[in-house]
Amino acid sequence: xxxxxxxxxxxxxxxxxxxxxxxxxxxxxxxxxxxxxxxxxxxxxxxxxxxxxxxxxxxxxxxxxxxxxxxxxxxxxxxxxxxxxxxxxxxxxxxxxxxxxxxxxxxxxxxxxxxxxxxxxxxxxxxxxxxxxxxxxxxxxxxxxxxxxxxxxxxxxxxxxxxxxxxxxxxxxxxxxxxxxxxxxxxxxxxxxxxxxxxxxxxxxxxxxxxxx
Amino acid sequence: xxxxxxxxxxxxxxxxxxxxxxxxxxxxxxxxxxxxxxxxxxxxxxxxxxxxxxxxxxxxxxxxxxxxxxxxxxxxxxxxxxxxxxxxxxxxxxxxxxxxxxxxxxxxxxxxxxxxxxxxxxxxxxxxxxxxxxxxxxxxxxxxxxxxxxxxxxxxxxxxxxxxxxxxxxxxxxxxxxxxxxxxxxxxxxxxxxxxxxxxxxxx
Numbered sequence: 047x048x049x050x051x052x053x054x055x056x057x058x059x060x061x062x063x064x065x066x067x068x069x070x071x072x073x074x075x076x077x078x079x080x081x082x083x084x085x086x087x088x089x090x091x092x093x094x095x096x097x098x099x100x101x102x103x104x105x106x107x108x109x110x111x112x113x114x115x116x117x118x119x120x121x122x123x124x125x126x127x128x129x130x131x132x133x134x135x136x137x138x139x140x141x142x143x144x145x146x147x148x149x150x151x152x153x154x155x156x157x158x159x160x161x162x163x164x165x166x167x168x169x170x171x172x173x174x175x176x177x178x179x180x181x182x183x184x185x186x187x188x189x190x191x192x193x194x195x196x197x198x199x200x201x202x203x204x205x206x207x208x209x210x211x212x213x214x215x216x217x218x219x220x221x222x223x224x225x226x227x228x229x230x231x232x233x234x235x236x237x238x239x240x241x242x243x244x245x246x247x248x249x250x251x252x253x254x255x256x257x258x259x
Numbered sequence: 260x261x262x263x264x265x266x267x268x269x270x271x272x273x274x275x276x277x278x279x280x281x282x283x284x285x286x287x288x289x290x291x292x293x294x295x296x297x298x299x300x301x302x303x304x305x306x307x308x309x310x311x312x313x314x315x316x317x318x319x320x321x322x323x324x325x326x327x328x329x330x331x332x333x334x335x336x337x338x339x340x341x342x343x344x345x346x347x348x349x350x351x352x353x354x355x356x357x358x359x360x361x362x363x364x365x366x367x368x369x370x371x372x373x374x375x376x377x378x379x380x381x382x383x384x385x386x387x388x389x390x391x392x393x394x395x396x397x398x399x400x401x402x403x404x405x406x407x408x409x410x411x412x413x414x415x416x417x418x419x420x421x422x423x424x425x426x427x428x429x430x431x432x433x434x435x436x437x438x439x440x441x442x443x444x445x446x447x448x449x450x451x452x453x454x455x456x457x458x459x460x461x462x463x
Contacts, residue, residue: 125352
């Protein structure tokens with residue numbers, strides 16, 4: 047369980063994702079133009095896309111650092127099962143990247159003229175969706191660990207896996223902001239997260255085992 | 260519990276490197292692996308540590324008994340010496356790190372960030388990790404790299420104490436540690452090059 051603290055303290059890079067999120071959402075009004083109606087309509091989608099991209103940005107550090115300094119080999123021979131190691135890694139990633147994004151989203155929503163009733167749903171959908179992003183991202187990081195410049199391949203591999211989460215997450219946030227019923231996309235989103243959290247660690251651990259050979 | 264390796268055949272990147280390796284490592288004894296660079300000592304140790312499957316043969320008695328030390332030390336530079344050790348101690352479910360710090364003369368350095376250590380001090384920290392694992396079989400890959408004379412004798416003492424306490428050690432090294440140990444030269448076990456008996460002439 048110390049892995050979490052270690053990742054939090056040794057990682058140190060969680061400002062990066064947050065800064066990127068900030069930049070994206072600040073720049074969107076400049077690029078789209080000063081139409082508050084239009085901004086209000088695209089705000090949930092922009093917030094979701096920004097969160098997803100900032101998540102992606104920090105993924106290649108997730109396991110690569112441990113690979114480089116050799117601690118991954120040592121963790122693999124430790125009594126901890128690799129499934130637990132990757133789950134904790136994903137949890138640490140979520141706490142350092144996903145959670146700050148969720149907390150920052152309502153503040154940045156103001157910049158995008160997000161409708162008042164939308165704030166709640168953006169936060170809820172991000173809260174439900176970002177764990178899935180972290181867990182899927184850990185799988186991608188496990189696949190590409192040990193590759194030089196694996197970051198590009200990682201993004202390409204992970205992107206399609208992120209699509210369902212993005213669709214349902216952004217849809218829930220959009221419907222919430224429009225004052226429509228949000229139950230269906232929210233349930234789908236929660237389902238994706240739950241399924242991915244339950245199954246992905248096994249996939250990540252097995253590809254990691256193959257990669258360590 | 261002794262480590263038994265019989266007729267082991269190992270590969271690196273799909274190509275067999277060593278074959279027909281057999282030895283037994285009973286408690287209280289050390290085995291030194293020797294052989295030229297690139298012969299497959301690291302691959303052999305990784306296989307024994309369970310990081311990769313062997314091509315053939317068997318390894319027994321090593322399950323959850325082995326502490327493995329690779330070329331790199333697995334240190335987090337942002338954490339201090341004692342935090343690094345405490346992390347590994349907690350992963351292996353052990354409590355005290357003081358004996359390990361003492362044995363490798365790291366007590367004075369324990370609040371220094373690992374990133375600020377010299378290469379030899381890092382190595383000493385990496386080796387002291389073996390002591391906090393509490394595992395009986397130490398598998399070490401060139402543990403004396405970048406250590407000075409005094410540190411090598413510190414290390415040799417630590418191994419000697421470990422052996423006296425009923426542990427065993429499998430060490431790949433090129434220098435003389437001054438240990439009473441059996442030496443296994445893996446040179447003669449070099450695997451024959453692959454024969455392309457399923458070679459498809461149609462591709463030519």
